Amino acid sequence: MSAMPRVITAAAFLCALATGAQAEPLRIPVLVPITGFLALEGTSQKNGAELALRGSGVDFDVDDTATSPEIAVNAFERALTSGRNREDVVAVVAPMLGTQMLALVPLADEFAVPMVTVSGTARITELGSPNVFRFFPGDVVVKAAHARYAVEELGAKRPAVIFQTTAYGQSGRAELDRNLTALGHPAVIAEGLDVSVKDMLPVLSKVRDSGADALLLHLHSGPTALVVRQARAMGLNIPIIAGSAMHQPETAALLEPSELAGVCAESGASPISETNPDMLAFADAYRAAFDREPDAFALGQYDGVRMLLAAIRSGAKSSADVREYLSTQRYQGLAMTYASDGKGNMAHSAVILCYAGDSRVPAIVKRYENLTGVL
C-alpha cells in the first residue's frame, strides 16, 4: 500500500516526460551555401525555405555550407547530432551545390532523413537514395527545354555551348549535348569556363569563328552577365539562350535592359514574370521579408518546404512519415505540380523566358509541361 503513491508518482513523472518529449517541436534544419561563389543562388534558396517556415510551428536553424563537401557534412552532423533530439528532425533543406549533395547522400541514408533541395545536378537522384527530393527541374528537364527552344523555336542549326567547369556546369553541358544531338543539331563548339574567368572575349571569339547561329549558356550568375555584356559589346548578335542563372533578378540587374534584348533563359519558374494572385502574393511577401526580388530557386525551395509542411499537417511525425509522403503524394505548388518520379525528381516542367530589351523583367514565352511524363 505504501508503495502505491510512489508508483503513481513515478508513472505520472514518466507520463510528463513523455508528454514533454512529444511537445518538442519538429525541426527542419536549413543547410545552404550563403557564402562563396554560390552565395547569390544559395541566399535565394535560404530565403525560400525561411519564408515557408516562418510561423509554421516548425523549428529551423540556418547553417552555411559554403562551397565544400566537408563543410556541408559538418553542418549536417551538427544539425542532427549536436544538442537536441535527433528524432525531432523530420527533413533537411539541403544545399543546392551538387558536390555537397553527393557527400550528404550517404549520411542522409544512414540517418534516414529526407533531404529537400533545388540542386540541378543530375547525379544526385541517380544514386539510388530514397532520401533525395529535388524541387527544381533537374538538368534532364530544363536542358531538354533549353535545347528544344533553341532548335525548335529559334531555328538554331549550329548552336554553340559555353558551360561552367563546375559540377553544375558539367552536368548541364552533358544534358545539353545529349539533347542537341538528339534534335539533330549537335553543338559546333562547347567551351568550358572557370568561375574565376572575367575576360570572355577569347571564348566569344571562338564562338564567332565557329559560325554558330545561337549561343547556349550554362553558367553561374556573374559569368552569365559578363558573357552577355561582352557578346553584345563585340557585336555578336546571335540569339543567346542562357541557363537558369539568367532568370534571376540579381543577374539581370548586372546588365542594362538594352543589353538584355534578345536574351532568353530556361528556368523552373519566374516568379516576377507571373501574374496569378498566388504568385503575386508570394512575390510581395518575399520582397517584404528580404528586400529583394524572388527567383525560381527561392520559389522551388519554398514549394519544397511547403510540401514538407503539408506532410506534417497530414499527420507525419517522423522522417519516415515525411519520406513516405514525399515519395507518394502529388503536391500543387506555386510554380508547378510536384510528384516523385521514383528517384526523387519532383519537378518535371520548365519555362523559357525572354527579355524584350526595355526592362529587366522577362516574359515567359514558352512552357514545357511534364517533360518526363511522370505527372
Next chain:
Amino acid sequence: MSAVLSSLTRRNRLTIVAVAALALYALFFASSYDQRILTLAGIYVIMVLGYQFIFGHAGALSLAQGAFFGVGAYVTGILASQYGTGFLLTFPLSIAGASMLALIVAVPVLRLASHYFALATLALSQLLLLIAVNWVSVTGGANGLPGVPPITIGDWQATRGTSLLLFVWGIAVAAMLVARWQLNPLRVAVFTVMRDAPLAVPAFGIDPGLLRLRAFVLSAAFGGAAGALFVHTNRVVSPETLGFGIMITCLTMTVVGGRFGILGAVIGALLLTHLPEWFRGLDEYYLVAVGVLLLAMVVFAPDGLASFFKQRRIPASPPGHAATGIEENATSVKTGVRVLEISNLSKRYGGIQALDRVDLSINAGEIVGLIGPNGAGKTTLANIITGIARADSGSIGSAGFDLTTATPTAIARRGIARTFQTPQLPDGLTVHEAVATAAANIGNTANKASSISARATTAIATCGLTRIADARCGTLPHGLRRRVEIARALAGAPHILVLDEPAAGLAPPEQAEIAEILRTLAASGLAVLVIDHNIEFLRPLATRLACLDAGRLIADGPLDEVLADDTVQNAYFGLVQQ
C-alpha cells in the same frame, strides 16, 4: 608511478593532462558532430606535420601541400569508389602517389628560390586541379566521385563517430612518431642552419639539396596520407580536395599553431577546425570573426601558439664525456705530408681575372698565411678550394682525390672545412647545437647522437667555449662568434682548415686567443690556410706566407722572406721600389 610522474617536466605533465582531458571528452561526452570535427582535426594534424617539413624546417614556401593532399584523396577516391580497392592498399598507394609526384617535380622545382618556388608549386596545384575538373571519365569532373566506402579492414569498419575518430588519431599519432624520428634535435638544428646560414651547410658536408628533397617528399607523403583519410571521412572525392582553400587552411594552421613541432601542428589543426564551428552562431558574420581572431593570433604570436612552450634542445654532453674525435682525425695525416695541392688554377668573372694560374700546396701541421690587397682573389681561392665556386681551369687535389669539380658537400666530407668572412651562424641555435650540426656529416659510426654530441663538446672545448655552450649564437659578441665558427669547422673532423679573415674586427687579445687555438690545432697535424690582411696577426702565427695580387700568386715562402720581397712590398704595402 609517482617516480615516473616526478621525472616528467612541467610541460610534459601539462601535455599528458590536456591529452587525457581531450580524450575523455572525445570518447564519452562528444556528440557525433563533435567527434567528426575532432576527426577532421586529426587529419589536418597529419597534413600540417608534413607541411612543417618543407615550410617550417626547410624554410620554403611550398604551395603544393594542397596538391599532395588532393593526390592522396584522388588515389583513394578513384580506387575505392570505382574498383572497390581496400584501405590496406589504397592508403599506402595514396602516400606513394603523392611522394612520387613530389620526387618528379622536385627536380625542376627545388632548384628555384623563394617566391619562384612558391609560384612553381602553386602552378602544380592549379595544373592538378584542371586535370581533376576536366578528366571527367576518371575523376568524375567537377562533381567528383561519390560512393567512397568507409575505412574497412577485414570485418572491421570505421564509418564515423568513435571508431573513425580513434582510427584517424591512431594514424595521426603514428605520423607524429615518424615526424619525431625524422626530426631528431640534430636534424632540426641542421635545418635551422640551412635556413639562417645557407652558405654554411654545404661547407660542413651536408647537402642542402638532399635536405630540401627529403623535406619536400616527406611533406608530400604526409599530405597524401591526410588526403586519403579525408575522402573516407567525407565519402566523396571532388576537386575541392585540390583547391587552394585546402592549401590556405594548411598554411593558416601551420602559421597559427607553429611551424615547428608536434604541438604546433596539433594546436593549429584543433583550433582552425573548431573556430568556424564555434562562430557559426554569428551567421554571415562568422567568417569576419574567424578572420579577426586569426589576425590577432598571428600578430601576438608570430611564431605560432606553440612557441609559448619551450622547444627541444640537443642535450650537451657532460664535461667528462669529451671524445677525442678531433685529435684522431687531425693526427690521421702525418705532419709534413702534403694534404692540399693546387695547380695552375684560374678563374675569371666576366672581364676580371680573379685567379690566374695559381699554384699552392699545404702540408699537414702547417699554417699558411694568404695575404693580398683587396680584390687579389683570396676569397675566390677559398671558395674554389671549398667548392663554393668552380675553377675555369687547373686542379685541386687532396689526399689522393681530385676535388677540382667536387661539390662543397663532397669536399667537406674529404676533410676540408672553412669559416667565412662574416660568420654564418644561426642566431636561434645554441653554440652546442650549431657545432653539433657539423659533427653530423661524418659518415661512420660516429653518426650516433651521443657521438655527435661528444664530438661537438670536444670541438667547443678545443676553442675554449665550454662555458657558453648553451648560449644562443645570436647573443654572442663578434669575437666569440668567430671561435664558434672555428669550433663548428673542427667538429667535422677536418684535416685542412680554411679560415677567411678570422681576425677581422677582433681586438688584439681576441686575435691572440684565436692564434693560440690555431697553433694547437696545427701542432696536432691540422693543415691551416689563413686568409687575412692583418700582418700582426699572421706574423707570429704563420709558418709560411703566400701573397696574391690581381689573381696571381706573386710570392710563397717563409714569412720573413715574403714580407721582404719587393714585389709583395709593392703590391701589398704600396711601397713602390724605384
